Amino acid sequence: MSLDERAALQRHRLWGLVDRLIAAGGVQGDRLKDAGVTGGADIHLADLHRLPFTVKQDLWDNYPFGMLAVPQEQVVAVHGSSGTRGRPTLVAYTRADLDLWAAMCARSLSCAGATADSIVHNAYGYGLFTGGIGIHQGAVALGATVVPMSGGMTERQVRMLADLRPDILTCTPAYALRLGEAAAEAGVDITSLRAGVFGAEPWSEELRAAIEKVLPIKAIDIYGLSEIIGPGVATECLEQNGLHVNEDHFIVETIDPETGAPADEGMPGELVFTTPTKQALPLLRYRTGDIASLTRGECPCGRTLVRMSKIRGRADDMLVIRGVNVYPSEVERVLLGSGLVAPHYQLVVDRRQEAAVRLIVACEALGPGDPQARLVADLRADLGLHADVRVLPAGTIPRVEIGKAVRVVTWERGEPPLPGLA
Numbered sequence: 001m002s003l004d005e006r007a008a009l010q011r012h013r014l015w016g017l018v019d020r021l022i023a024a025g026g027v028q029g030d031r032l033k034d035a036g037v038t039g040g041a042d043i044h045l046a047d048l049h050r051l052p053f054t055v056k057q058d059l060w061d062n063y064p065f066g067m068l069a070v071p072q073e074q075v076v077a078v079h080g081s082s083g084t085r086g087r088p089t090l091v092a093y094t095r096a097d098l099d100l101w102a103a104m105c106a107r108s109l110s111c112a113g114a115t116a117d118s119i120v121h122n123a124y125g126y127g128l129f130t131g132g133i134g135i136h137q138g139a140v141a142l143g144a145t146v147v148p149m150s151g152g153m154t155e156r157q158v159r160m161l162a163d164l165r166p167d168i169l170t171c172t173p174a175y176a177l178r179l180g181e182a183a184a185e186a187g188v189d190i191t192s193l194r195a196g197v198f199g200a201e202p203w204s205e206e207l208r209a210a211i212e213k214v215l216p217i218k219a220i221d222i223y224g225l226s227e228i229i230g231p232g233v234a235t236e237c238l239e240q241n242g243l244h245v246n247e248d249h250f251i252v253e254t255i256d257p258e259t260g261a262p263a264d265e266g267m268p269g270e271l272v273f274t275t276p277t278k279q280a281l282p283l284l285r286y287r288t289g290d291i292a293s294l295t296r297g298e299c300p301c302g303r304t305l306v307r308m309s310k311i312r313g314r315a316d317d318m319l320v321i322r323g324v325n326v327y328p329s330e331v332e333r334v335l336l337g338s339g340l341v342a343p344h345y346q347l348v349v350d351r352r353q354e355a356a357v358r359l360i361v362a363c364e365a366l367g368p369g370d371p372q373a374r375l376v377a378d379l380r381a382d383l384g385l386h387a388d389v390r391v392l393p394a395g396t397i398p399r400v401e402i403g404k405a406v407r408v409v410t411w412e413r414g415e416p417p418l419p420g421l422a
Contacts, residue, residue, distance in 0.1 A: 104140020
């Protein structure tokens with residue numbers, strides 16, 4: 001689609017969204033009215049940055065169904081992510097929303113080279129989490145064969161990889177590492193694999209290289225979040241040079257996370273999404289908290305969609321260590337880029353002495369020798385970070401079997417979170 005054609009489509013769909021939000025009332029409709037917006041015809045794409053934001057707190061304040069834009073009887077499914085207040089962030093779907101979600105996940109699989117002839121080994125978790133079911137219905141919409149493994153049961157996963165010979169693997173990047181190692185330990189043939197679609201947690205180019213070292217694949221990044229639709233918001237193609245945002249359905253901006261002002265193209269900022277075609281829970285300018293940059297221009301694959309970088313981290317996940325602001329993914333880049341440690345690590349924020357918070361970087365050496373001094377120097381030179389590097393015995397860092405990798409833990413009192421840190 002040409003840029004002009006897509007812009008016209010976005011404008012038309014944005015008008016419809018604004019009209020629906022005002023008609024539905026509620027927090028988003030009231031904010032539009034307060035901003036002087038009487039209908040969609042008042043709005044153009046160039047005006048989008050002047051409209052009010054929606055934030056996660058709005059979903060919590062109106063939990064569970066207070067922000068619906070359709071009658072509740074039209075809701076056919078509910079998904080969500082864990083919240084910080086002991087309750088999930090719930091997102092409702094109509095039947096049309098599920099069809100849209102399936103189409104977006106089918107696009108994502110297609111970006112990775114999947115076709116109707118593919119076998120998709122789906123090791124994302126199933127349940128309220130959107131990963132497993134999202135990819136499952138995308139594979140079905142594509143006409144591919146899906147193997148609904150979910151997470152865990154690694155020995156069985158490896159057996160299915162060997163027996164069914166899938167060409168596409170889908171899971172978190174941390175679990176992809178675990179599966180590659182387990183397949184090598186079992187001595188099974190997994191050379192049928194061609195590509196992997198990995199998401200649900202930030203991961204670096206260095207981790208991509210580590211995955212491609214243990215699996216015979218191209219490792220493809222996928223992005224999504226429950227509030228927007230789930231996986232399928234954006235996906236890399238086989239060129240691996242940025243994630244194509246499906247901007248005919250998800251209008252994306254980047255902003256300064258502190259001021260809310262638009263960020264310059266190509267510069268890191270907080271991702272903000274508007275969902276003009278969602279029905280049950282459409283969102284206007286939803287602040288994701290995820291930090292990335294946007295680049296426009298045609299990709300060598302031929303797609304003209306705007307591309308976003310890998311997620312650098314979340315605005316609220318930034319660590320402040322002795323006055324230095326750093327994202328966990330930046331530490332990962334330095335660690336794995338050294339070539340001295342295995343792709344398993346954990347960052348321990350030591351708060352036992354509140355006045356002197358320190359960061360312990362726990363990792364495992366790849367070979368003989370002690371890389372501690374080199375890593376301490378690299379972290380200081382690259383990030384300005386003074387960290388206590390601990391090189392632990394192989395197998396000490398927890399491996400992921402189910403769910404997302406826990407990269408950051410806090411040590412406030414009592415026993416150390418990892419053996420060898422006392």
